[in-house]
Every structure is written in structure tokens, then in C-alpha cells.
Amino acid sequence: MxxxxxxxxxxxxxxxxxxxxxxxxxxxxxxxxxxxxxxxxxADGGDGTVDALQFYIGGELISLEVNDPLMQPIHANYLYAEKEKLAFIEMAEASGIRLLKNEELNPLETSTFGTGELILDAIKRGAKHILLGIGGSSTNDAGMGMARALGFRFFDNENKELKGQGKDLNQLSTINTNLANSELKNIKFEVACDVDNPLFGPNGAAHIYAPQKGASTRMVEELDAGLRNFNDKVEKQFGKNLQNIAGAGAAGGLGAGCVLFLNAHLKSGTELIKSIAxxxxxxxxxxxxxxxxxxxxxxxxxxxxxxxxxxxxxxxxxxxxxxxxxxxxxxxxxxxxxxxxxxxxxxxxxxxxxxxxxxxxxxxxxxxxxxxxxxx
Incomplete structure (x- = not known):
């Protein structure tokens, strides 16, 4: 032996x-x-990933006040390794279903804004490589909330600004990138994503996952139509069709949002940790x-x-x-x-x-x- x-x-x-x-x-x-x-x-990108990553790269837990899914203040943590300039952020820390009471669950109202705030803090610290775990979400906003925290702006057809909640998907007409954080293009984003759902349709984000986030049948249809509208507007403005990316529907469409707004690669969480190990x-x-x-x-x-x-x-x-x-x-x-x-x-x-x-x-x-x- x-x-x-x-x-x-x-x-x-x-x-x-x-x-x-x-x-x-x-x-x-x-x-x-x-x-x-x-x-x-x-680990697979969910619970236990911070412990596994600390074993390989060290780093410290950063704690800061951000917004929860309903835009209430909350303290959330992420792991940052200064030497490697690497951050690991779990979206569930700021935008997770576990942060809300049952009666608060409503994917028309929730937002990934707090996840964007965590990313923004990591960028300010000098992160050049950001791993994002996107399990356990309470959201269905295609990552608009996250993007809004990073400087993107969303408007309806009357040029009114949208907040980036699930209910805004149907109202979306244009996306303004002028104020988007300029450092985003210099950072390698990898997303731990272990589902392969498309963005919309019978196997998409809304139909498969929104009911457990508090959506009624009517809300599921509204959210699914919103994700279709989001994809149509993105395709028209940026020439990108997000629907057929495996994992686009993860975390209420955050998978698609990460590809669009962060130029991220979606990977198996386990494979990400294995590569670091x-x-x-x-x-x-x-x-x-x-x-x-x-x-x-x-x-x-x-x-x-x-x-x-x-x-x-x-x-x-x-x-x-x-x-x-x-x-x-x-x-x-x-x-x-x-x-x-x-x-x-x-x-x-x-x-x-x-x-x-x-x-x-x-x-x-x-x-x-x-x-x-x-x-x-």
C-alpha cells in the first residue's frame, strides 16, 4: 500500500x-x-465550498452589509484570498431562499441586487478571479438585480428605470451599459452551476424552480413570459441568444445573467473545486x-x-x-x-x-x- x-x-x-x-x-x-x-x-459550489476552498487557498471571510432579496439590510459573507486575488461568493448569502420567511417568498418581488453588491466589494478589493455559487436562490430576475448593483441600467418602453425584480422582466425594453463597472472585463468569472435548464419554457427557470420560491401558477406564466421577453431584448440589442446555454435557467435565470453581464463560464461546481485542488x-x-x-x-x-x-x-x-x-x-x-x-x-x-x-x-x-x- x-x-x-x-x-x-x-x-x-x-x-x-x-x-x-x-x-x-x-x-x-x-x-x-x-x-x-x-x-x-x-464541494459542489454550495454548502461546504468555503471550507474546501480555505483548505487550498487560505483567505479570509469578508463580512459586509448588503441588501437581501427584498432590499432589506443584511450582513453577508464571502471568501477572499488576497494572494491569489480570488473571491468565492455564494449568491445564497445575499439572495437566498433561506433568508426569507415562507410568507415573504415572491419571485416577482425578489432581486439579486445583494449578490451584485458582494461582487462589487470583491472587485474593489482587487479580485481578478471570482467564483460564484448560484444554488439556493429566492429570485427569478435573470440577474438584472445583480447587474444593477454593478452599474447596468434597465428601462421600459417609456424610458422609466426598472429596479431589476422578477416583475420587471416583462417591462424590459432596453439595457444601458454606459455606467457598468469598467473592471468587469478584466476579471475571470466562473459560475458553479450543476443544472442544465434553459432560460424559459417547460424546463426553464420559472416552470421548474419558481413554485418552490412562492410562485402561483399565474406567476409562473408571468415569469416565464418575462424571461422570454428578456431573451428577445438581449438578442435584439446584443445579438446573444441565451436560451440554449445549458444552465441559463439556474437560480431564476441568474445563469443567463452571469453569461451576459459578467461574460462568465458556467461549470460544474465539483469540477471547479477539483481544478483548484x-x-x-x-x-x-x-x-x-x-x-x-x-x-x-x-x-x-x-x-x-x-x-x-x-x-x-x-x-x-x-x-x-x-x-x-x-x-x-x-x-x-x-x-x-x-x-x-x-x-x-x-x-x-x-x-x-x-x-x-x-x-x-x-x-x-x-x-x-x-x-x-x-x-x-
Whole structure:
């Protein structure tokens, strides 16, 4: 046994990715003293991404007052690494659904303005590379609110200025770029986006995601028509058709807005983190890759961290440690999982498995080490 790579997602509500790595390392070293262990905590652009990025690039959490989705003051954080001039911003910090009460949810009224304010602060600090995670939104404004915070202006056909809320999509006639922040063109924007929905239509932003953001059937139709109008006006003014960009419909059309206003590239969140971790190089010559997340089910293999690990595997064996697995034996074999450990098998109940995840994970890693030692 020469080299083991530990590359997990977080255990939501229980362990960060690096805590997972440390627990597994301790378990393995009970049976292997001279093994090389490489820790590569991963994330998908949502919860846990700040922890993973700090592991690789350091940086500090910047806190500032911005506007929430309903334009009320709120404190939000983002990660900034001065040396790399890199910022990681989660739109959910300023424009997320978790910031609103159920009765406040209304994608006609909400705006991504606060996300734009976070981007503006990062630009002022000197950021040259901005990663934007766009999961968990409460908005359906195609990024107009964000763009407005960055100096873009939106007008209706009577030349009245629009605020950049969901309800403004239908009123949009022209976009003024004269006051747009001049630094935008000098910054590399990458967007962590793990959905491929188009901007509008039956699989678009409004039909698929707006109901969970508080939209009625009538509101969904209004928002969908608004996104069509937004795309028509953009195509007429800038010659860009945003509809067929995979992920344009993410976060209420923010995916499309990022392409238009930031000249951003939409990428898998996991792939973004893997590139920062230099994952492909780090796993070379490894005998085993260990990965894991809290719950293992059929969804695990569609765009999540474990799928990202599987896609990068060459001839390494794969071990998966999870809180609970809903995979059948056949599914495990289909994904070529060589060793599977479930924490729930050690725990009294779910609360116990969450509370003592670190201890149980260390036990599972020791069991894995015994298994591969005896298989030699």
C-alpha cells in the first residue's frame, strides 16, 4: 500500500470535508504506518465550498452589509484570498431562499441586487478571479438585480428605470451599459452551476424552480413570459441568444445573467473545486480513492461530488464512506465501488450517527484498513 487519496464531500450538519479527511486518516494509520495519504476535501459550489476552498487557498471571510432579496439590510459573507486575488461568493448569502420567511417568498418581488453588491466589494478589493455559487436562490430576475448593483441600467418602453425584480422582466425594453463597472472585463468569472435548464419554457427557470420560491401558477406564466421577453431584448440589442446555454435557467435565470453581464463560464461546481485542488494530478499513482457524503442514493451519481470523483478515476480502487446508503448491491457494483461503509450500522439512531460521526468514521476507516491488509 503506497498512496491513498481522501476526497469527500461534507457530511451535512455533521462534519466538514477536512474533518472527514482527518478522521479517516487516523483510522487508516492504526493499521498502516508508512502509507502516503493525500487529503483533497471537495464541494459542489454550495454548502461546504468555503471550507474546501480555505483548505487550498487560505483567505479570509469578508463580512459586509448588503441588501437581501427584498432590499432589506443584511450582513453577508464571502471568501477572499488576497494572494491569489480570488473571491468565492455564494449568491445564497445575499439572495437566498433561506433568508426569507415562507410568507415573504415572491419571485416577482425578489432581486439579486445583494449578490451584485458582494461582487462589487470583491472587485474593489482587487479580485481578478471570482467564483460564484448560484444554488439556493429566492429570485427569478435573470440577474438584472445583480447587474444593477454593478452599474447596468434597465428601462421600459417609456424610458422609466426598472429596479431589476422578477416583475420587471416583462417591462424590459432596453439595457444601458454606459455606467457598468469598467473592471468587469478584466476579471475571470466562473459560475458553479450543476443544472442544465434553459432560460424559459417547460424546463426553464420559472416552470421548474419558481413554485418552490412562492410562485402561483399565474406567476409562473408571468415569469416565464418575462424571461422570454428578456431573451428577445438581449438578442435584439446584443445579438446573444441565451436560451440554449445549458444552465441559463439556474437560480431564476441568474445563469443567463452571469453569461451576459459578467461574460462568465458556467461549470460544474465539483469540477471547479477539483481544478483548484489539482485533483487529476494528485490522484495519479494512488492505490485507493476514498470518498463519501452523508447520504448515498441514486441522486448521488448525477452531478454531485462522488460522481466527480468517479469521473476522474482511472485504475484506482474506490471506497465510499457514508452516513446511510440507499443503494442496492447491484447499484454499488454498477458504479464499481470496491468498499462501502455505512456509519448508521454502528450508530444507535440518526441523532447518534450525526453527533458521533467523527468517531464512527474513524472506526470505519480502521475497518477498511484491516480489510485491505487481510486481502493482500
Amino acid at each position: 503506497k498512496k491513498i487519496v481522501i476526497a469527500p464531500d461534507k457530511f451535512k450538519g455533521s462534519l466538514t470535508g477536512i474533518e472527514f479527511c482527518n478522521a479517516v486518516e487516523r483510522g487508516i494509520k492504526k493499521h498502516f504506518k508508512n502509507v502516503t495519504i493525500v487529503k483533497l476535501p471537495l 489539482d485533483f487529476h494530478e494528485q490522484v495519479k499513482n494512488a492505490d485507493w480513492i476514498i470518498t463519501g457524503e452523508g447520504k448515498l442514493d441514486a441522486q448521488t451519481f448525477s452531478g454531485k461530488v462522488i460522481k466527480g470523483v468517479l469521473d476522474s478515476r482511472t485504475n484506482q480502487k474506490l471506497a465510499v464512506f457514508c452516513g446511510v446508503s440507499e443503494l442496492s448491491e447491484q447499484q454499488g457494483k454498477a458504479h464499481q465501488i470496491d468498499f462501502l461503509a455505512e456509519i448508521m450500522q454502528q450508530a444507535i439512531d440518526v441523532d447518534d450517527s450525526i453527533k458521533n460521526a467523527e468517531k464512527y468514521l474513524e472506526n470505519a476507516a480502521a475497518q477498511f484498513a484491516r480489510h485491505i491488509k487481510s486481502a493482500k
